[in-house]
Amino acid sequence: MDSPDQHSSGVRRGLKLPAVKPCESGEGLPYAPENWPGPGDIWRWKVGVRVTTSGFFNDRYLYPPKHLPSGGDSAPRKGGAFSSKLAVERYIRAVFPEVDVEKFFSLFSWKIPCKDTHGKTFRGTRSSVPPPLIFEVSDEDPMHDDESIHVVCKAGNNKCKSLMLNGENPSLPAMQCDICCSEPNFCTDCCCILCCIPVSLEHGGYNYIKCEAVVHEGYICGHVAHINCALRAYMAGTVGGSIGLDAEYYCRRCDAKKDLIPHVYRFKEICGMVKSQADVEKILNLGICMLRGSKKAKAKELLICIESAVVKLKCRKNEDIGNADALTVWPEISDNGDAKDNETVHSLQEAEPIGPIPFNHQAEMQRLEEEICQVLRALRKAQETEYQIAEEKLCAQKEYLNDLYVLLEKEKSDLSRRLSDTDANDLITTILTRLDQIKKEVSKLREMEEIGKGFGRAPRGILEEYFHLRVDG
Missing domain, CATH: 1.10.287 (Helix Hairpins)
Known part of the structure; x- marks a missing residue:
């Protein structure tokens, strides 16, 4: 009979636990139930990239057979995967109330050992990994290991998104990649697929894009790229030829296209929290590069608003922009990135021209007249010479x-x-x-x-x- 500590640790006695690589997946034993709740019912599993000090994956996902009941509020997340023991426990209690939850978990091993890039089982020693971040284990999951977690990023990036504990992450797991991700220092979650340098989460991660195209049932591509790298490689923005992009991003890994307009819409909120005018201008200029040349009506309207905001910022060099007054020309948008009122931008353009500059009209005209006279005198002098x-x-x-x-x-x-x-x-x-x-x-x-x-x-x-x-x- 299994001991209580083996039940709580999630390792079933008698099972051989072969070590697996990050992002690997499979079916059935030893890491998912077989023939449960009925004969022929095979569950699937998948692991992430984070590893505990004891050498087991911290992130692992469990996929029930499709024909099982959804479970209402306890249903698996988008993509049909459970990402924590607590989520699995809630589902079992809701759909199969007569089943002993601990007995269910004794059917397989919840803990999955990690194999390093050289095919050896990872032991989690401090000398074998980059300086880790340490997080406290949540008390919400009573079956979780009672130990601190040393999170590992393959690229050694301490600010990798995979290091952020978000409970049940609403994002689908990334499909295992045997091309770029087979490199020992390349991390799918944070390394740019074009330059291999980790992306920055500064200012809400405005400067990179993540491919969320579903490449397999329950899996996404998951690769990221610097937007500037993609623009220079003609894989973002508006590009003609065989690719044919219109304010879109083209993923080199899976050949999927992603609309950039919703990404640029986020810049309004981001700029509202940025105190440095130079950083605001840099963010807005990146948005201009992403939208320039687009034939889409929404992209054209958004481009006009951003260019207007840039002009306003240039006219306020010595003023505090922390309240982002210069960004009030942006249209109000809904959560899905669409304008709440299609007439907002049109009325804005009629009421307020692009780049309004406050000045005394007569004084400005006098200055322009003097400039023109100087130009003509210079031209006459040049012609006489x-x-x-x-x-x-x-x-x-x-x-x-x-x-x-x-x-x-x-x-x-x-x-x-x-x-x-x-x-x-x-x-x-x-x-x-x-x-x-x-x-x-x-x-x-x-x-x-x-x-x-x-x-x-x-x-x-x-x-x-x-x-x-x-x-x-």
């Missing part, structure tokens, strides 16, 4: 041609008064050379006259060769 350069170079070329023509006339006159045949031959050669020179200089002048189109439209080579103006780019 260009005109002077063109005039100087063109006139110089004209004078040079005039000198060549004078020399040609002199040489022709000398030829008419030739003294000998030898002198005549030399003069003819000189005259022919002079004619070629004049022809080249006239062609050069014609090219220089291209400046009549303006310095901005004249060929770059002409500006550099004839007017000695260096043009970059």
Whole structure:
């Protein structure tokens, strides 16, 4: 007969308990009931990633056969899984009141030993794991181990989401991954699938996205990615081509797409709790990058609101923004991310233009008029300088041609008064050379006259060769 301490520890005598890897799953014994409550009824099990000091998984899930009654309020959570002994006990007492709960748990082992990445059973020594976080065990579950839990993240991230004890987590368990998650230092819960660096939970974890696509019955993908990494890799935002994203995120692991608009809607609440204006602007700018270019009406409306809020913030550099007054342009939204009133944004746009800037109208117009006058004076001065350069170079070329023509006339006159045949031959050669020179200089002048189109439209080579103006780019 089993001893009471074996019942309370959740380990059934006589069962061989093979160690399993994080996120592994299976059916039946030794970690789930078989042929209960009737022949052929096989329960399923799955483990998480957290490990106790004794080497057993802290997070394990139990899936009843589908044909069993739901159990009303004691029904398994979304996905059909029980995530704690207390939840299983409530279900058994509600659906099978005649069954002895302790006898039910004696049919299998609730405790599941952990196998490390090298295939060895994990012993939970302090030297084998990164510095752990320690949590007190809740008194709510009387069958839980009476010991402190040293939580382990594969990436050694002390702020990993898997370290947060939330009771019965409403999120579905992640499907076991044999690709990236087989790496010894990669954690599904906190490592970016694109850069492998742990994500940050700062400001509500606004800067990362989690794929919650159901990839198998009762399991989700569960991989996370930095939004900036996804944007740079063209896996988030609005992207054309074969992927075809419209304000969406594309998961590299399971090829599922996720709408980013509900994620951006969370930024309003997040910004309302942020005291640093620089951080608020960073959050809003990320939202702009996620929504820019979208053809969705909700994305366009939300983008307008965020851009308006950014302009307001820039106009309040020296003011305290802790109350997030600049974010009042956002529409009210429901829990599912939809606008509560479809006319909210439209009325907002009519009543308050984008980026309203408080100023004295007359003073602002006077300042703008002065700016325009300065620009025009600068343009006129620049044009006068260009005109002077063109005039100087063109006139110089004209004078040079005039000198060549004078020399040609002199040489022709000398030829008419030739003294000998030898002198005549030399003069003819000189005259022919002079004619070629004049022809080249006239062609050069014609090219220089291209400046009549303006310095901005004249060929770059002409500006550099004839007017000695260096043009970059």
